[in-house]
Amino acid sequence: MHRRKMSARSVFDGAVFMSSEMKLLEDFKRDSHPDKVNLAGREYVGEHGHTTWLPLVRKIKQQIATDLTLTPEYPPILGIPEFTRRATELALGKDSPAIVESRVFGVQTVGCTGAVRLGAELLRSCCCSNSSWSGPILLSSPCDDSLLGTFKAAGIEDVQHYRYWDAESNGVCVENMVHDLENAPERSVVVLFASGHSPTGAELSQEDWKRLAEVMVTRQLFPFFLMSAQGLCSGSLKQDAWPVRHCVSLGLELLCAQSFSHNFGLYGERVGHLLCVLKQNLLAVQSQAEKLVQTLWSCPPMEGARVVTTVLNNPAHLVEWQESVKAIAERCMLIRERLRERLRLLGGPWHWDHIIKPGGLYCCFGLNTQQVEFLVQKKHIYVLPNGCLNVSAINSRNLDYVAESIHQALSSQL
């Protein structure tokens, strides 16, 4: 049947082809090399090489599927109240002054990205309603493209960067970071990472955080924390959340985007939370959040949040879950140690302590473009730009190959 053509030109003519961030993943899938390794994934993978549900999660999902009392109703716009309550407690601690003083509200969001997007939209709405504030937002250097893109898409125009990753030391140069924050305009919003920086994995010590928090109080800076993997860095939920709690204890207002993807293995279900700790005007901000959620996704999906709520509500489940989280964190640390050991044995002038210093999923080798290309094209080892990689995808089967390949990549530039 011949379709009648409206016109020769498509109305979508203007749209140019956009190469996908997923291209790396697509290339990996198409790669037929037997030794190929994907170290550029966003998920935690187990020793067997794929993502896994915690047995507890599987059990609870089955319970939910057969629970006749659960209704399919539209949830509240801001999500299940029980969920936001527990997520808030998890981040801040049950006895947090902000909770006790009712200066906090939470929004169930579509993953961490959804939380960041909503937070960004809220901040942009402040620009509109408050003529005396117009940004900027400070992002770390480096940061994921998608993070920058999320703020821009929300309409935030004034985005600047603070120095974070230092190639010289293969870690964070706190001096630079402090300097940049001290010189940022007052009331800037600063995006910070609790539970591991993406993409470098580089962490700050508690002493570092104390220094930064002091600067933020003095300069009236507003922290926007990203806590995408609480518990996975140190093995302790409390310890990973320390930077957030410390800022709250100093009386700072802040936003915190949380994800339950990594620490529950619930990637597919998109369970996120945006925490808002304010000094005043809570109800008005909450009402604006509702208004914004309506233009994004109306209300959030239930399945994953129900699982998380069930676990966080039940003391026995909570213990079991905390142990699973600790096990993941410990495995990541073990892989890092083994990687460091292999690299050390392979020789060369390099130091490898920066591999084991932070915990969590990500690790950065500060490789240049040619070195990254070498790894991908010649060794079929897929890493992120800058040579950042997801350590969980390294296992006993590919450890030697990965270590040797990284060694080769670095040696080839000598």
Added chain:
Amino acid sequence: MSIFGEVPQAAPVAVFKLTADFREDQNPSKVNLGVGAYRTDECQPWVLPVVRKVEKMIADDHSLNHEYLPILGLPEFRSSASKIALGADSPAIKENRVGAVQCLGGTGALKIGAEFLRRWYNGTDNTKTPVYVSAPTWENHNAVFSNAGFEDIRPYKYWDAGKRGLDLEGFLGDLESAPDHSIFVLHACAHNPTGTDPTQDQWKQIADVMKRKSLFAFFDSAYQGFASGNLDKDAWAVRYFVSQGFELFCAQSFSKNFGLYNERVGNLTVVAEDQDNLNRVLSQMEKIVRITWSNPPSQGARLVAITLNTPELFAEWKDNVKTMADRVLLMRAQLKEKLKALGTPGTWEHITEQIGMFSFTGLNPKQVEYMVKEKHIYLMASGRINMCGLTTKNIDYVAESIHEAVTTVQ
């Protein structure tokens, strides 16, 4: 001073406030005819039997992977959902120029479509392209497009309050006077809130003008199957436009027809000129999704995909949908009969002529207030009622109350 210090209080969303007020009401005769969700004759939410079945299948399936879904969503969901809208034998699908993005409900689909159009339609970043929404329309349409950056959102004439039907002349007039390339948000079937759809002949006239003026058709399809009980019949308008060579978007929601309100299952179907255009569009949409919610949730999409792709389950689903549609039709018929029997002034034909979940009763704001305050029957200020809120047990009370409102309140 806090950067959030001057943020103003936003007005509560009317329909949710209505439900909140209903919940607080202690009166035993109270009835909620507000929010658009299906209810059984016992006034309970209904988990479709086929949904319960598939939910269990998913929970017991140990082979499922738990990774992030692709950014554009579950492939088998996207393709089967588009087939539902366009028909499995759609020429456009055969010509490989149909694609889709799994989204967070109908809202999410509208959002992604709007964000794409604002960036890439009618020039680059042309925020001045007029977006037309029906008068009246779902109250969230305006906010979604405005938040996506469109500066000029206008109403097009739709509801004729006088004759309680479609103002076709006004509609066609607004189409004619719209600047070329304007975007029109069209309700695929079961118009919300009026329940009044154009006839096939009227759709043809609408399509003619739109084609001539290169107006962009953005369909909102939240009630497919729910309107007539027949999926294909409810999709006639969208399919007609495709057959006329339109490139278009169709934002589909599976909240109502699967009863999956809480899992946010939506699909943005894209019909493009050819595969090359389609690929470019989808690549840009992927970028937009990445910085909105990154990846969509898997539960609801998996459920729908399994159902649509398994013949026995698909048949069972269609049956469940018909059950819901039939109950609505029954309530419509009974309400009209009761009003006629009571001799309530005015004509009530529109109750059975209108289609889908909602009916625009024609009650004025004072009469609505009477219904809410005196009779504890909650409906929208516009006079919109959700037929699903009616049951064999409350229909007499509601009919009598409408009668009272019309006869005693001017």
